[in-house]
Amino acid sequence: MEEINNIEVIPCTQSNYLKPLRVHYNQNGTKKTWDFMQTHDSVSVLIFNTTSHCFVLVKQFRPAVYMSEWERAKRQPPKSAEKTDEGSAEAAAPDSSEGQSASEGQSSSQWPLASTGITYELCAGLVDKPDLSLEEIARQEVLEECGYDVPVSKLRKITSYRSGVGVTGAKQTMFYAEVSDDNCVSAGGGEPQEGELIEVVKVPLHEAMTFAYDERLPKTMGVLFSFIWFHNNMSPKYKISTNV
Ligand SMILES: Nc1nc(=O)c2ncn([C@@H]3O[C@H](COP(=O)(O)OP(=O)(O)O[C@H]4O[C@H](CO)[C@@H](O)[C@H](O)[C@H]4O)[C@@H](O)[C@H]3O)c2[nH]1
Numbered sequence: 001m002e003e004i005n006n007i008e009v010i011p012c013t014q015s016n017y018l019k020p021l022r023v024h025y026n027q028n029g030t031k032k033t034w035d036f037m038q039t040h041d042s043v044s045v046l047i048f049n050t051t052s053h054c055f056v057l058v059k060q061f062r063p064a065v066y067m068s069e070w071e072r073a074k075r076q077p078p079k080s081a082e083k084t085d086e087g088s089a090e091a092a093a094p095d096s097s098e099g100q101s102a103s104e105g106q107s108s109s110q111w112p113l114a115s116t117g118i119t120y121e122l123c124a125g126l127v128d129k130p131d132l133s134l135e136e137i138a139r140q141e142v143l144e145e146c147g148y149d150v151p152v153s154k155l156r157k158i159t160s161y162r163s164g165v166g167v168t169g170a171k172q173t174m175f176y177a178e179v180s181d182d183n184c185v186s187a188g189g190g191e192p193q194e195g196e197l198i199e200v201v202k203v204p205l206h207e208a209m210t211f212a213y214d215e216r217l218p219k220t221m222g223v224l225f226s227f228i229w230f231h232n233n234m235s236p237k238y239k240i241s242t243n244v
């Protein structure tokens with residue numbers, strides 16, 4: 001249950017997370033300019049629980065996604081208040097949590113439901129600790145966000161890729177971790193002192209592809225890619241249903 005209100009949007013002039021910059025350069029003799037954002041690289045982890053045959057994902061409110069939905073709503077106001085994806089999306093969700101919002105803080109504009117800013121993601125984290133390896137950061141994120149204590153040696157690197165090419169250029173490295181209920185040491189949920197409010201969500205293997213392609217459930221590309229990676233690499237060890 002999320003309640004988002006008192007929304008105020010201001011220009012970002014200083015941040016620990018990103019730095020907007022403009023680069024001038026010559027490409028094949030042509031003068032060019034590009035605006036970009038310096039951000040941290042990141043790691044993500046596809047977690048598969050071998051006891052329950054479920055993928056372990058996280059679900060959290062993402063202000064950037066919410067604000068993007070707000071922009072869209074301003075461009076295309078919904079035809080009627082009831083006519084949103086909300087009911088059907090939550091009905092199809094693998095857990096029962098419900099989004100809720102209040103429209104306050106900003107003139108008379110209609111704020112979207114908080115649930116439009118809640119996304120399903122792989123467990124993931126920023127590479128912001130120079131003394132730790134990518135594997136060690138991934139291990140910490142699995143523990144903090146999902147509550148599983150897995151040794152670094154059990155993390156298998158899947159691949160790395162650019163998580164954004166137009167704006168950030170940041171690199172994300174993806175790992176695979178097989179866990180069992182025996183590795184579960186806490187409920188997870190992130191670091192409350194860092195302001196993290198994370199819900200751990202289990203997606204049964206036999207529902208994975210239906211979940212992945214259900215556009216009513218906002219999710220990252222990492223979820224989609226990693227499920228397909230699992231299908232290609234872990235079958236026939238674990239059978240993933242593909243009838244979508
Ligand atoms: N970004 C930001 N802005 C703030 O103003 C801001 N203010 C506080 N924070 C804090 O920074 C920490 C960031 O948490 P993580 O290290 O777990 O990183 P994620 O946000 O999970 O990001 C990962 O997962 C994403 C989804 O796959 C990918 O897109 C990213 O590339 C990937 O790094 C949290 O403690 C959060 O409370 C902000 N973080």
Ligand SMILES: [Mg+2]
Nearest residue numbers: 123124125145
């Ligand atoms: Mg995270």
